Amino acid sequence: xxxxxxxxxxxxxxxxxxxxxxxxxxxxxxxxxxxxxxxxxxxxxxxxxxxxxxxxxxxxxxxxxxxxxxxxxxxxxxxxxxxxxxxxxxxxxxxxxxxxxxxxxxxxxxxxxxxxxxxxxxxxxxxxxxxxxxxxxxxxxxxxxxxxxxxxxxxxxxxxxxxxxxxxxxxxxxxxxxxxxxxxxxxxxxxxxxxxxxxxxxxxxxxxxxxxxxxxxxxxxxxxxxxxxxxxxxxxxxxxxxxxxxxxxxxxxxxxxxxxxxxxxxxxx
Amino acid sequence: xxxxxxxxxxxxxxxxxxxxxxxxxxxxxxxxxxxxxxxxxxxxxxxxxxxxxxxxxxxxxxxxxxxxxxxxxxxxxxxxxxxxxxxxxxxxxxxxxxxxxxxxxxxxxxxxxxxxxxxxxxxxxxxxxxxxxxxxxxxxxxxxxxxxxxxxxxxxxxxxxxxxxxxxxxxxxxxxxxxxxxxxxxxxxxxxxxxxxxxxxxxxxxxxxxxxxxxxxxxxxxxxxxxxxxxxxxxxxxxxxxxxxxxxxxxxxxxxxxxxxxxxxxxxxxxxxxxxxxxxxxxxxxxx
Amino acid sequence: xxxxxxxxxxxxxxxxxxxxxxxxxxxxxxxxxxxxxxxxxxxxxxxxxxxxxxxxxxxxxxxxxxxxxxxxxxxxxxxxxxxxxxxxxxxxxxxxxxxxxxxxxxxxxxxxxxxxxxxxxxxxxxxxxxxxxxxxxxxxxxxxxxxxxxxxxxxxxxxxxxxxxxxxxxxxxxxxxxxxxxxxxxxxxxxxxxxxxxxxxxxxxxxxxxxxxxxxxxxxxxxxxxxxxxxxxxxxxxxxxxxxxxxxxxxxxxxxxxxxxxx
Numbered sequence: 001x002x003x004x005x006x007x008x009x010x011x012x013x014x015x016x017x018x019x020x021x022x023x024x025x026x027x028x029x030x031x032x033x034x035x036x037x038x039x040x041x042x043x044x045x046x047x048x049x050x051x052x053x054x055x056x057x058x059x060x061x062x063x064x065x066x067x068x069x070x071x072x073x074x075x076x077x078x079x080x081x082x083x084x085x086x087x088x089x090x091x092x093x094x095x096x097x098x099x100x101x102x103x104x105x106x107x108x109x110x111x112x113x114x115x116x117x118x119x120x121x122x123x124x125x126x127x128x129x130x131x132x133x134x135x136x137x138x139x140x141x142x143x144x145x146x147x148x149x150x151x152x153x154x155x156x157x158x159x160x161x162x163x164x165x166x167x168x169x170x171x172x173x174x175x176x177x178x179x180x181x182x183x184x185x186x187x188x189x190x191x192x193x194x195x196x197x198x199x200x201x202x203x204x205x206x207x208x209x210x211x212x213x214x215x216x217x218x219x220x221x222x223x224x225x226x227x228x229x230x231x232x233x234x235x236x237x238x239x240x241x242x243x244x245x246x247x248x249x250x251x252x253x254x255x256x257x258x259x260x261x262x263x264x265x266x267x268x269x
Numbered sequence: 270x271x272x273x274x275x276x277x278x279x280x281x282x283x284x285x286x287x288x289x290x291x292x293x294x295x296x297x298x299x300x301x302x303x304x305x306x307x308x309x310x311x312x313x314x315x316x317x318x319x320x321x322x323x324x325x326x327x328x329x330x331x332x333x334x335x336x337x338x339x340x341x342x343x344x345x346x347x348x349x350x351x352x353x354x355x356x357x358x359x360x361x362x363x364x365x366x367x368x369x370x371x372x373x374x375x376x377x378x379x380x381x382x383x384x385x386x387x388x389x390x391x392x393x394x395x396x397x398x399x400x401x402x403x404x405x406x407x408x409x410x411x412x413x414x415x416x417x418x419x420x421x422x423x424x425x426x427x428x429x430x431x432x433x434x435x436x437x438x439x440x441x442x443x444x445x446x447x448x449x450x451x452x453x454x455x456x457x458x459x460x461x462x463x464x465x466x467x468x469x470x471x472x473x474x475x476x477x478x479x480x481x482x483x484x485x486x487x488x489x490x491x492x493x494x495x496x497x498x499x500x501x502x503x504x505x506x507x508x509x510x511x512x513x514x515x516x517x518x519x520x521x522x523x524x525x526x527x528x529x530x531x532x533x534x535x536x537x538x539x540x541x542x543x544x545x546x547x548x549x550x551x552x553x554x555x556x557x
Numbered sequence: 558x559x560x561x562x563x564x565x566x567x568x569x570x571x572x573x574x575x576x577x578x579x580x581x582x583x584x585x586x587x588x589x590x591x592x593x594x595x596x597x598x599x600x601x602x603x604x605x606x607x608x609x610x611x612x613x614x615x616x617x618x619x620x621x622x623x624x625x626x627x628x629x630x631x632x633x634x635x636x637x638x639x640x641x642x643x644x645x646x647x648x649x650x651x652x653x654x655x656x657x658x659x660x661x662x663x664x665x666x667x668x669x670x671x672x673x674x675x676x677x678x679x680x681x682x683x684x685x686x687x688x689x690x691x692x693x694x695x696x697x698x699x700x701x702x703x704x705x706x707x708x709x710x711x712x713x714x715x716x717x718x719x720x721x722x723x724x725x726x727x728x729x730x731x732x733x734x735x736x737x738x739x740x741x742x743x744x745x746x747x748x749x750x751x752x753x754x755x756x757x758x759x760x761x762x763x764x765x766x767x768x769x770x771x772x773x774x775x776x777x778x779x780x781x782x783x784x785x786x787x788x789x790x791x792x793x794x795x796x797x798x799x800x801x802x803x804x805x806x807x808x809x810x811x812x813x814x815x816x817x818x819x820x
Contacts, residue, residue, distance in 0.1 A: 038420035038448045052728050071738055072731035081732040084419075087758065088722075089729040091751060105734030136286075139362075140311045153734065165445045166362075168311045168474055169515045194448050197518070234450035239477050239518035242540060247547035256521040260529070263547070267554045329768045350771035352778070359772040366765050369773060370718065371710035373690045380785035385774035393785050415717055429773065 001063060001078075001156040001188050002027035003049055008058040010044055018044045020212040021058070031179050031189040033203035035196070037234040040209040042192045043084070046159050049190070050079035077106045080155035084162045086142035090134040095126055095145050098134060102153040116152055123178055124148040140171050147178065157188045164195040176202050196238040200224070200254035208233055221252045271300035274468050275322065275437060280336035282317060282326055291317040293492045294336070299470065299485075301436075304463050306479045306500075307472040309489035310513030315472035316362065318489070319441040322470060323359040324350040341436065354382070358435030360426055360443040367426035368414050375417070375425055376401070376410040382433045396432050403458060404428040419446035427455055431462070438462065440471040456482065480504060480517045480538035488512050500538050519543035526550055565688050572614035573686040576794045577695040579801075580683040586801040588676040590808040595815055597664060599808065600671025607678040614686045623681055624674060632670050639666035689713045694784035703775070703782050711766070718762075719755055726751050 003026045010019040018041050026032050034042050047053040048060045051072040060067040062078060083089050092098050099120065103113045121127040124144040129137065134145055143163065150158065163175050172195075179189050179202050193199050199206065199220075206223040208216035210233035216223045224230070224237040227245060236242065237252075244253050244262060251262040276298050283290040292314045299305045307315050320326045324345045327334050338345040341356050361367045372378035379400060380393045388396075401407040404424045409417065414425060423446045430438065438459065444452035456478060463469050463482075473479050479486060479500070486503045488496040490512040496503055503509060504520045523536045523543055531550045537543040567573070572580075587607075591600040604624070611620035639662040640646075646659025693706040727737050730751065737747040770776075 036448075038446075038451055039418065047728075050732055052732060071736060072728075073734050073736040076732055076734040083729050083732070085725075088725045089733070091726070091730075091753065102733040138312055149733065166311075166442065166474075169510075169513060170310060196449070234448065236449055239540065240522060243519065243522055243543050243547060246540070246544035247551065249547075256518070256525055259522055260525050263526075263550070266551060323772055325768055325772070328771075349776070349778075350768070351774055351776040354772050354774040355777065357772075361769070366769055369770055370714045370766060371690075371693075371707055373688060377690055377785045382773040384783045384785060385777060385780065387780040387783050390783060390785065390787065393783070397785070415714075415721055433774070 002061075003079075003157065003188075003190075004059075004061040004064075005045075005048070006059040006061070008045070008048060008060060009056045010041075010048070010053060011056045017056075018212050022212075022214055024207070024214060024217070026188070026190060029183050029186050029188055030205055031183060031191065031203050032205045032207060033199045034190065034192045034207045034209060035194070035199060035235055036209035040233070041212040042209050043161055044212075045209065046081070046161065046190060046192060049157065049159055050075040050081050052081070073105070076102070076153060076155070078155055079157045079159065080150040080153055081159045082147050082150050082161060082163065084165065086134075086139070086146045089146045089149070090142060093133055094131050095134055095137075095148070096130040098145055098149045099126075099130070099152045102149055106153060108153070113152070116154065120148045120151045123181055124151070125174055139166050140168070143167070143171075144174065151178075151182075155187075157190065158182060160189065160191040160193075162192055162194065164193050164198045172198055196236065196241075200238050200241070208235055210234075220254065224254075225252045271302060273298045274301040274341050275299040275305075275470070276337075276339040277318075277321075278337045278339070280321060280338060281334070282321060283333040284317075284330060285332045290492050291332075292321070292489075295489075295494050296336075297487060297494070297497055299468060301468055302463070302466045303484045304460075304469045304471070304482050306483035306486045307470065307489060308474075308476070308479055308486060308514050309495075312491075313489040313513065314492040315489055316441055317492075319359070319439050319470070319472055321345065322437075322439050323357050324348060324353040325359075351385075354433070354435075355386070356435060357437045357439055358430035358433050360430045360438070360440045362441045362443060362445065364419065364423040364426035364443070364446055367429060368422070370414075373413060374411050375406060375414055378414050378425055379428050379432055382429060386433075400428045400432045403431070404455075420448065420451055423447050423451075424455070427458075431458070435467065437468045437470065440469065440473075442472050442474065444473075444475075452478075474515075476504075476515045476517045477519070477540075480519070481540075488514060501535065504538055505536050522547070565685065567688070568615045568686075570614045570686065571793065572610060572682065574791070574793070575686075575797065576788060576790050577683070577687050577692040578699060579790075579794045579797050580679075580687060582798060582801055584676065584679040584683060586805045587679050588672065590805050591672045591675045593812045594808050595812060597667035597671045600668065600675055603675050604671060604678060607675070607682065610682055611678075614682060616682070616685050619685065620678070620681060624678055627677060628670065628674055631673065632666070635666040635670055636663060639663065639669075688786065690784070690786040691788055694786045695788045697782065697784065698788060707770070707775070711763075715759065719759060722755055722758065723751065726755065 005022045005024040008019055008022040009017065011017045022045060036042050044053060048055060048067065051067045054068065090098055092101060099117055100113055121130055124147050126145060126148055129141065134142060137145060164172060167175065182189050204219060206220050207214055208223060215233055216226055216229060224241050230237065238254060240256060240259055241252060241254060244259055249262045249266060253259045253262050277295055280292060280295045281290055282292045295318065307318055309315055320330060321338050327346055328350050340353060345353060368378060369381045372381055376397050379397050383393050383396060401410055404427060406421065406424050406428060409421060414422065423444065444455060447455065459469060460482060483500045486498065486500055487494060488503065495512045504516050510516060517538055519537050519539060523546055526532045526546060527536065532546055534546060537546055587603050591603055611617045640658040641656035643659055643662025643665055645661045648660040649657040650660050651658040689710060693710050697703060697706045731737055735747050736743055
């Protein structure tokens with residue numbers, strides 16, 4: 001699966017250019033994180049990946065096929081999108097019905113719906129709650145319900161918009177295991193997040209957006225080593241990285257173990 | 270010891286629609302001017318506690334309640350939310366819930382609470398100007414609140430609480446819509462207000478922020494008070510993670526340094542001191 | 558789908574600057590005046606005047622659309638019914654073959670229509686030129702209870718709020734494989750399942766709103782609320798009010814006098 005943006009520009013109908021010429025290729029199965037300040041254009045950019053928004057100019061290609069050739073509903077078979085606010089997405093009277101809704105829309109065989117239901121419910125931690133009304137779920141459970149509903153459609157690409165918002169330690173762990181499981185199944189995950197600890201824990205590739213442009217794109221270690229550029233885009237590395245940088249360690253580290261190793265290296269010098 | 274401005278006495282609450290109690294026998298006191306943080310996994314009762322402080326329990330959420338919440342000498346259960354609002358500024362988890370939806374512009378939205386207090390129009394305008402500059406929303410004062418982005422609404426929500434100059438601020442996980450730089454900016458303002466004497470009660474998931482701000486931390490687990498202490502003591506306890514909360518990276522690093530016996534200092538809970546400690550460790554071995 | 562409510566666009570005209578109470582007074586003084594006056598002539602004159610006011614307010618085009626859009630069909634209908642079948646018809650002015658048109662019926666129809674149009678027109682101008690916040694501030698200042706004020710403002714906000722939610726939910730549903738484009742039937746089919754949640758969420762919103770308002774001090778005992786929106790009475794207001802009062806008194810006296818003459 002490959003998503004390619006060619007000189008993508010987008011302006012809202014009310015005026016004001018939000019995306020100012022984005023060139024980007026995202027492919028393979030390596031999870032990608034998109035980070036940046038509020039208003040940097042992250043959500044606007046990913047809303048082009050399944051055609052919710054259409055380019056003002058430039059091109060969006062999904063596996064080489066122009067986004068304009070199909071409707072969002074048709075793209076939903078290939079590209080799944082989990083919205084930031086679960087309340088915008090849930091509207092049926094049980095978790096099970098939410099799970100079955102999307103697959104039926106795209107005419108997935110009933111047998112497969114049943115089979116997927118088990119796997120997905122287990123993965124997102126909803127097995128015990130399938131008959132509950134989404135309305136009675138906690139905000140964090142609602143989020144996992146929306147994730148499950150999208151996973152049910154078995155798309156090749158999954159887009160998560162701020163999945164960590166309002167999650168606790170356990171919720172973050174679950175998100176990580178979902179992303180890992182999807183990677184193993186050959187899916188591509190693209191995630192927008194403000195939570196840097198979360199980002200470095202499972203994303204090798206990081207894209208930094210600022211003012212409607214991509215200003216950094218690379219491996220996490222490379223990106224978070226660019227302290228000056230990050231500062232300008234109001235992105236701060238995770239705390240452990242900042243401590244290492246502040247103390248003058250040369251390596252960019254993301255875990256306490258890596259930190260201690262880097263420290264040992266410096267001590268030996 | 271300062272004056273006790275807030276007291277929770279053996280407080281329990283069960284929502285009408287649930288089987289389990291959301292809070293079980295919670296007791297604590299908050300001194301005036303303190304920064305008091307509440308942490309715990311989702312569902313541990315943080316929001317319920319915040320709701321009880323502002324009087325939303327028992328006045329809005331019905332259920333079985335026992336014990337008392339006393340705000341500056343007033344029993345929350347026997348007062349009204351409106352009366353309590355003269356002392357407590359409440360910032361909701363979802364900023365869109367903070368809006369009155371009666372205002373056509375951000376300026377009116379900010380001034381709404383002042384209007385309910387019968388503040389004169391001239392005074393309102395002064396305060397709106399001050400708070401909108403503080404929150405950096407002075408460029409959108411004439412916009413309709415319905416047209417704002419999540420981050421902007423969050424700033425308006427905070428502004429609408431700050432403008433009331435409450436003695437106590439209750440913040441219920443309220444920066445979810447803001448980017449890290451934006452929430453830091455707002456917490457700098459909260460810290461500033463706290464320095465000026467405003468008591469702050471904050472429920473949050475960001476442990477670095479909690480460690481940086483808190484004078485005292487209450488750890489909730491499944492509705493019970495699992496721990497109540499100063500940040501260093503809370504995060505210094507190796508068992509603390511078993512209550513479903515994370516610990517700040519600074520604690521992990523400095524603890525690792527201690528375990529390797531690179532330092533004999535206590536753990537650190539903030540960025541500055543942690544960096545200092547690492548530098549010391551590096552310098553010491555260079556001297557050797 | 559023309560919605561009359563919540564369509565205020567600031568234009569800073571003389572009419573807009575009037576105190577909302579003046580405009581409300583105008584609705585009643587002109588409307589009731591027309592109702593009391595015996596013939597349709599006064600009403601037609603007032604309508605002509607309203608066109609002038611709409612022109613002053615910079616909304617002449619929209620105003621004309623509403624007045625003619627409503628006026629023409631209703632006039633045709635009432636003229637036909639009352640003209641042909643009014644029980645008081647004695648003077649016949651035309652013969653349609655199946656029925657005769659009576660002058661009394663025509664006059665009666667014109668009177669009703671002019672009264673309706675005066676009410677509609679004044680209300681439309683008031684609504685189009687008055688910022689809702691200012692209207693409620695003025696009403697509260699003149700003694701309307703704050704709760705009623707809240708209800709007015711909140712209900713004015715319901716429609717844009719729902720529209721906003723609908724568009725967000727539509728996006729979310731498209732992303733789940735629902736076709737919302739295409740023909741009108743496809744669109745309606747796609748919207749029906751969404752109506753439930755939109756209404757549902759509006760209701761829960763309303764519940765939570767009550768909580769929010771109180772945490773922001775709504776209903777503190779013994780306080781008379783104030784508003785951020787400025788409401789002032791200018792010299793123009795005074796002049797308009799005097800004119801409206803004079804108009805109403807004149808119409809009433811004229812009506813009484815004519816009645817006395819006849820009896």
